[in-house]
Amino acid sequence: MKLTRIKALGLAAALPLAAIAAPAAANVATMPTSTMVAAPYAPITEAEVIAAQQAWGNALVAIAVEYDDKGHAAAKKLAGDIIDSAYGYNLGPVLFKPTLAKGDDEQTFRTTRDGALSYFVGGDPKFAQDGGFALKGWRSFEIDNAGILITGNSAISMGHVTVIDANGNRTMVDKTWGYVRGPDGKLRIVLHHSSLPYSAG
Numbered sequence: 602m603k604l605t606r607i608k609a610l611g612l613a614a615a616l617p618l619a620a621i622a623a624p625a626a627a628n629v630a631t632m633p634t635s636t637m638v639a640a641p642y643a644p645i646t647e648a649e650v651i652a653a654q655q656a657w658g659n660a661l662v663a664i665a666v667e668y669d670d671k672g673h674a675a676a677k678k679l680a681g682d683i684i685d686s687a688y689g690y691n692l693g694p695v696l697f698k699p700t701l702a703k704g705d706d707e708q709t710f711r712t713t714r715d716g717a718l719s720y721f722v723g724g725d726p727k728f729a730q731d732g733g734f735a736l737k738g739w740r741s742f743e744i745d746n747a748g749i750l751i752t753g754n755s756a757i758s759m760g761h762v763t764v765i766d767a768n769g770n771r772t773m774v775d776k777t778w779g780y781v782r783g784p785d786g787k788l789r790i791v792l793h794h795s796s797l798p799y800s801a802g
Contacts, residue, residue, distance in 0.1 A: 645756040645782060650749050653780060653788045654758065657687060658742035661764065664721060664735040673724065673736075680721045680735060689781060689789035690714040700774050700795040701734065738766040744776075754782045757792070773798060 660683040668676035688695050694712040699720045702709050708728065711717050719725035723733035746760040762776040779792025 642754060643782065643786070644753050645751050645780060645788065647749055647751065649788055650751070650756050650758055650780060651746075653687070653790070654744050654746075654778070657778075657790070658744060658762070658764075660687065661735055662739050662742065665737065665739040668722075668733075668736045669738065673722065676733075676736060677718070677722045677724065681718055684714060684717055684721070687790055688714075688717065688793075689783065689791040690717070692781070692783060692789060692791065695791050695793065696779070697793045698795065699734065699793075700797060702730070704730065737764075738768075739764045740767050741765045756780045756788075761798075762795075 664676050664680050664683065667679045684690065688697075690713070695714075695717065697711040697717050697720075698709060699711060699717075702711070702720060707716070708730065711720060715725060716728060719728035719731045721733065721735040723731040723736065725731065742765065743763040744760065745763075746758050748760070749756060749758045757777065757779045759775075759777045761773050763771050763773040765771050774795045775798055777792065777794040778790055780788045781791050783789045
C-alpha cells in the first residue's frame with residue numbers, strides 16, 4: 602500500500618494559513634432552503650486532501666504559537682477562525698471525536714462548533730475536562746497516510762499524525778478525516794476521529 606507522508610518541520614513552515622478555505626459568508630445550515638447554494642460537483646483529488654491535511658497541521662502549530670506569543674484570548678480567536686474555515690459546522694453536525702475526551706456522548710463526540718473550539722483551546726465550563734490540545738507548544742507535525750479513499754465530492758483519509766513540541770517531544774495519534782466539497786468549492790472536514798495507538802499494557 603502506498604503511504605503518503607507530509608512533514609512540516611520548523612516554525613516557518615507552520616505559519617501560512619492561506620491553504621485553509623476562507624470562512625463562509627453565511628451559516629449555510631441556517632439559510633432558507635430557497636437560498637442554499639449546492640456544492641459544485643468536482644471530484645476531490647488526492648492533492649486537495651493532502652493540502653487540507655497540511656493546512657490543518659499548519660493551523661494547529663499556529664494556534665500554539667499564538668497562545669505562547671499573545672495569550673489565550675488571541676489563540677481562541679484564531680482557533681475559531683480556523684474551525685470556521687476548515688470544518689463543516691456551517692453545513693450541519695461534524696462527527697468530531699477528539700483524542701483526549703471522555704464522558705457522555707456530548708463530551709466524547711463533539712458535533713458542535715463549541716465542542717471543537719473547547720477541545721482545541723479549553724476555557725468552556727460545559728467541557729470542563731478540556732485543557733486545550735492546541736495549546737501544548739506544538740512546533741511541527743508529520744502526517745503518514747495509510748490510505749485516501751475518494752468518492753466524487755467526498756473523501757476519507759486514515760493514518761498517523763505526529764505532533765512535535767518545542768523540546769522535540771513527539772505525540773502520535775491515529776487519525777481519520779472525512780471531507781466534503783462545500784458550496785464555496787473548498788474542502789470541509791465533516792469527520793475527525795482521533796485516538797491514541799493501541800497499547801496492550
